[in-house]
Amino acid sequence: MTTDSQIIKSLYKRFGRRPSTLDERCLYLLADMIVEQRGLELDGENIVFTTVDEASPFRSIPLDNINGVADLGGLLAVVLHSSIIFLNKTTLAASVHIRPVSRLASLLCRRH
Numbered sequence: 001m002t003t004d005s006q007i008i009k010s011l012y013k014r015f016g017r018r019p020s021t022l023d024e025r026c027l028y029l030l031a032d033m034i035v036e037q038r039g040l041e042l043d044g045e046n047i048v049f050t051t052v053d054e055a056s057p058f059r060s061i062p063l064d065n066i067n068g069v070a071d072l073g074g075l076l077a078v079v080l081h082s083s084i085i086f087l088n089k090t091t092l093a094a095s096v097h098i099r100p101v102s103r104l105a106s107l108l109c110r111r112h
Contacts, residue, residue, distance in 0.1 A: 007072065008084065008097055015068030015079040029069040029076060039092035047078075049093045050086065058085055058096050 011043040019025050030047065041048040045063050052059045061080065070077045078085040084100045 011068075011070055011077055011079050012099060013083055014070070018064075018067045018081075020067070024068070024078075025066060025070045026061065028065065030078070033056055033076070033089070039087060039094070041054050049087065049089075052094050058083070061085070 015025075022028075031042055032038075032044050034047075039051045041050055041051065043060065046060045047063060047066070048060045049058065059077070065080055067079045068095065069080060070079065072086075074089055076087045076089060078087065084097045084099075086095045088094070
């Protein structure tokens with residue numbers, strides 16, 4: 001996984017909102033890995049990361065929840081609203097970055 005905070009920030013900024021078209025989300029970057037059955041499967045309207053533990057909430061993601069996909073050289077970054085799944089294209093290892101909750105959001109959540 002990348003720990004470069006600038007890359008992570010830029011991914012959240014670039015894919016901050018889900019674009020209206022599939023082309024803008026760059027989902028085609030996942031196509032080769034699905035076709036070659038290399039760590040990804042398409043299960044109806046969900047993308048399944050076969051290298052991720054079955055108990056993980058990140059194993060199966062609805063395509064509609066993906067804001068975008070970016071190619072970072074040896075990694076693919078699948079950007080969701082509050083997390084990024086990094087998939088190593090060679091080893092198929094997957095790791096997740098979870099966006100920290102802002103201080104304001106945590107204060108608002110405590111009041112309810």
